[in-house]
Amino acid sequence: MVSIVCLVALLAVAKANSFGYNIALSRPTGSSSVFVNGVPPVAANSNLAVDGNFNPDFFGGSCFSSTDVATDPNPFWFVDLGSRVFVSGITLTNRADCCADRLSGLTIEVFEFNPTSSSETPEFCSMIIGGVALGQTVARSCSPMVTGRYVRIRKPSATAPLTICEVVVSGGNFNKNFLNIPFSNVARNRPVRVTSQFSLPSANLIASPGLAVDGNFDSQFVTGRSCYSSAIGNTSPTFYIDLGDYFNIQSITLTNRGDCCAERLRNINIGTLLKDPYRYLEFPKLCGTITGNVAAGANVTVSCFAPTVARYIKIQKTSMVDSNDLLTFCEVQVTGRFASRSEVTNKSVDNDVSQALAANGIIARAETNDNWSG
Structure with a gap:
């Protein structure tokens, strides 16, 4: 029985x-x-x-x-x-x-x-x-x-x-109906992590990363209070988004600051990852780059070079003119749709971890911090 x-x-x-x-x-x-x-x-x-x-x-x-x-x-x-x-x-x-x-x-x-x-x-x-x-x-x-x-x-x-x-x-497989959902912004209100965040005590302002995925496109940095910025002294500022699931990523759109400092949105690589970058060694797949200047308050869209499936988005400033050349933007939109099981599992080379370990000359990863914030 x-x-x-x-x-x-x-x-x-x-x-x-x-x-x-x-x-x-x-x-x-x-x-x-x-x-x-x-x-x-x-x-x-x-x-x-x-x-x-x-x-x-x-x-x-x-x-x-x-x-x-x-x-x-x-x-x-x-x-x-x-x-x-x-x-x-x-x-x-x-x-x-x-x-x-x-x-x-x-x-x-x-x-x-x-x-x-x-x-x-x-x-x-x-x-x-x-x-x-x-x-x-x-x-x-x-x-x-x-x-x-x-x-x-x-x-x-x-x-x-x-x-x-x-x-x-x-x-x-996911529910097949997921695949019929059109491409949309899959980054809004998702957890984010950054290497640093800017604060301006005189204006009681903290330019926290969650402001860049809150759906507010106000490009006025101080009065709008909806823009993210890295801190002064961060020589390789990086912004990560956890999309929470596996998506077929089409493009990433950044909204530039509108009141000043428009030139800061340049020399940027945008990549995608399958696994949590704070827990796993994996080479990001490059989606695209922003090299030239973007007009104040304007949107710039980077279309991925090739179809890519990912859960994490990495936005990194690759070079800086001076210590005030910060990573600053007022909104991030990730255009994507749910990925099918085959899109995730049919990965041609299934050795990201071993490649990264070999490239870094190490056998284990020490970082295990899981703190993400929205």
């Missing part, structure tokens, strides 16, 4: 998920260790967690388990999804005959490369902190969705083995 209830619950979760289907079924798996018991020995191999058999009785022969914690104190399990895909969530079925506490204290992560050999920082999906009842199926969503090839479930500093009877990974 417990098995039937769990299976019904699992099917209900899968049906409610609008992002796709089980992309882990029968895929290659691996683990930090495998529990072996009995004579002749029976192994609770990692592949048993994706065999499509939801029997939660451990001795039914369809559950994975790591070995004892004295041998493996930080157990993990992973599945290779075969290529970069969307991962919207994960569903785990717990053991039913005993030891329910083993499915707790878990962190679920997504990697581009094999987690047993990769030095990358994984994308975080979710956690299972509290206990899960005997035979229960528990679902966790990745919010926001992430992309990658490998899903890893790890149990750091474990007091008991990691035991899982079935894993379902949800992923796939």
Whole structure:
């Protein structure tokens, strides 16, 4: 009866998920260790967690388990999804005959490369902190969705083995209606980050980055109070936008300051990235540049050299005439539409992380700050 209830619950979760289907079924798996018991020995191999058999009785022969914690104190399990895909969530079925506490204290992560050999920082999906009842199926969503090839479930500093009877990974196409939405400004009121921001205490003014995506096109820097500017002394000012999802980017439009200093909107590179630039090493894909002067209060549009899919926009001033040559603009518009699954996953070269690591002569990235502001 417990098995039937769990299976019904699992099917209900899968049906409610609008992002796709089980992309882990029968895929290659691996683990930090495998529990072996009995004579002749029976192994609770990692592949048993994706065999499509939801029997939660451990001795039914369809559950994975790591070995004892004295041998493996930080157990993990992973599945290779075969290529970069969307991962919207994960569903785990717990053991039913005993030891329910083993499915707790878990962190679920997504990697581009094999987690047993990769030095990358994984994308975080979710956690299972509290206990899960005997035979229960528990679902966790990745919010926001992430992309990658490998899903890893790890149990750091474990007091008991990691035991899982079935894993379902949800992923796939967006709702196809998304693709019928016309191109529009996808940057408005999105989180932003910058290397610095200008303040003018005498006018009680802070030119914060969120002002550049607030939908207010007033180009009067002081009286309008809706323009962003980097701070004096920032030699490589940079402005990032997190679009919150993957979009097909057509162009980026900047509104110049109108009251003075129009010449500051020059020598600018505009690039796109798939991953959080504060957490991952990835080469930005150049969309376009602004080299010459832009008239005061005018809009300048940079159309991407080639169709590009991205979640993050990077606007960087590449050279400065003097310390007062700041990065200043009053609004940013990013014209795009939702990207399809194939547009994101059909990336010709899937090694941005390894390229960046090699180019920088390092093996790991130290920056993990996740603070974005709007």
